Amino acid sequence: MKKYAPILKHYAVEPNFVEDFGRVQKVYSNKGIFSLKKIKPHHGPDFIKHIQTLYQKGYNRIIPIYPTVDGRYAVLYNTELYYLMPWLANEEKENRYERHQQMFRELARLHVLSVKDIPVSKEDREEHYENTSLEWEKQKEFLDGFIEECESREYMSPYELLYTQYYNDISQALKYSTTKLKEWYEKTKDSEKTRTVIIHGKVSTEHFLYDDRGLGYFLNFEDARQSTPMHDLLPFLSRSLKTFPKRSEDAVDWLYTYLKHFPFREDEMLLFQSYFTHPGPVLSAVEKYHKRKKGKSELKHIQHMQKQFWLLKNTEYVAMRIDEIERQKQQAQAEAAAKAEQEGAQDG
Incomplete structure (x- = not known):
């Protein structure tokens, strides 16, 4: 929690518990359950550009990426880039x-x-x-x-x-x-x-x-x-x-x-x-x-x-x-x- 609290602060999210899934963290917080994903900084600009392009073209089957309080779509922290999404239950309703x-x-x-x-x-x-x-x-x-x-x-x-x-x-x-x-x-x-x-x-x-x-x-x-x-x-x-x-x-x-x-x-x-x-x-x-x-x-x-x-x-x-x-x-x-x-x- 101490490690990720400074990142989540940019989203006005206070973590109660963080579960480690490698490059993805499952965050239980005052505002619900989130997925915090870590990526390499050089992936950031193109990644965000392509997602915004798809949103603009009407493609909405992308897990939403939440903006920070000041409108950014990712947070740079200790040489790593992080972005926040909702945590999906991913229950298989089909074979x-x-x-x-x-x-x-x-x-x-x-x-x-x-x-x-x-x-x-x-x-x-x-x-x-x-x-x-x-x-x-x-x-x-x-x-x-x-x-x-x-x-x-x-x-x-x-x-x-x-x-x-x-x-x-x-x-x-x-x-x-x-x-x-x-x-x-x-x-x-x-x-x-x-x-x-x-x-x-x-x-x-x-x-x-x-x-x-x-x-x-x-x-x-x-x-x-x-x-x-x-x-x-x-x-x-x-x-x-x-x-x-x-x-x-x-x-x-x-x-x-x-x-x-x-x-x-x-x-x-x-x-x-x-x-x-x-x-x-x-x-x-x-x-x-x-x-x-x-x-x-x-x-x-x-x-x-x-x-x-x-x-x-x-x-x-x-x-x-x-x-x-x-x-x-x-x-x-x-x-x-x-x-x-x-x-x-x-x-x-």
């Missing part, structure tokens, strides 16, 4: 599936309200494409070189033997990702704009809490910034697929819940598919083994690659379902257009 559905609906609404086109020169777009393509080509060369190295041995290590079994799947994922990147570039190379939104930056069910009415609110906007929507989607989906092998229809449903409210343009979907399917984690695991020195055992390297390969296969299933759904949508649109043209000809 895990529904919780994710509501979170993705709200994320889409956040993106819809903050969307804006920004200029991107053809030169910058070309440079991004060429640099990424070059990096992925080097990764392909490494994959191919390491498989040759493994197969040239009279006796392979257990890790190398496992890699030879996984090689085709990793190689195919990289090929698919590279193909989608090329399709994206061909589609957009003459475009001089790209669509951005204010992204949350740390989308997680831990950062989506419920009030006593069952309404969900985002918190923890310290990493919010203007960027492309997939920078919110990709990290979340990747984390949710880091499990034992499974066919995650939930992940497909969450994504299309989002897309129902914030549809991707064709080029955005191509770029999303490219980055989503890129086998970066398993590639990184293989490169670490290849460069290994004394330290991690063979077994630890095998276990690490196994987990990254499961992520790749779980991602592959979701990617196949996205491909299937997008093809069905394109087919339905083509049939509708053909039907409309036929009806127009008959009327003529």
Whole structure:
């Protein structure tokens, strides 16, 4: 209480008891229960700017940040920045599936309200494409070189033997990702704009809490910034697929819940598919083994690659379902257009 009383004084709040939750303190006070959050000072200006922008645009599913008595939204104390919010009960009134559905609906609404086109020169777009393509080509060369190295041995290590079994799947994922990147570039190379939104930056069910009415609110906007929507989607989906092998229809449903409210343009979907399917984690695991020195055992390297390969296969299933759904949508649109043209000809 002695530590936090000087901070809370700026809000005219007198603490009766403070419960420690790491970077968050639960404050019981003369004015109710509050959440006092500590962040690094360099996060402060942009964090407050993005929240105020969202409020101005009508987005109100952010846990309110209380101003101090003199109107500031944060207090600098002992080199740390603090801000005050209400403490939400966060009682789960829905199951895990529904919780994710509501979170993705709200994320889409956040993106819809903050969307804006920004200029991107053809030169910058070309440079991004060429640099990424070059990096992925080097990764392909490494994959191919390491498989040759493994197969040239009279006796392979257990890790190398496992890699030879996984090689085709990793190689195919990289090929698919590279193909989608090329399709994206061909589609957009003459475009001089790209669509951005204010992204949350740390989308997680831990950062989506419920009030006593069952309404969900985002918190923890310290990493919010203007960027492309997939920078919110990709990290979340990747984390949710880091499990034992499974066919995650939930992940497909969450994504299309989002897309129902914030549809991707064709080029955005191509770029999303490219980055989503890129086998970066398993590639990184293989490169670490290849460069290994004394330290991690063979077994630890095998276990690490196994987990990254499961992520790749779980991602592959979701990617196949996205491909299937997008093809069905394109087919339905083509049939509708053909039907409309036929009806127009008959009327003529």
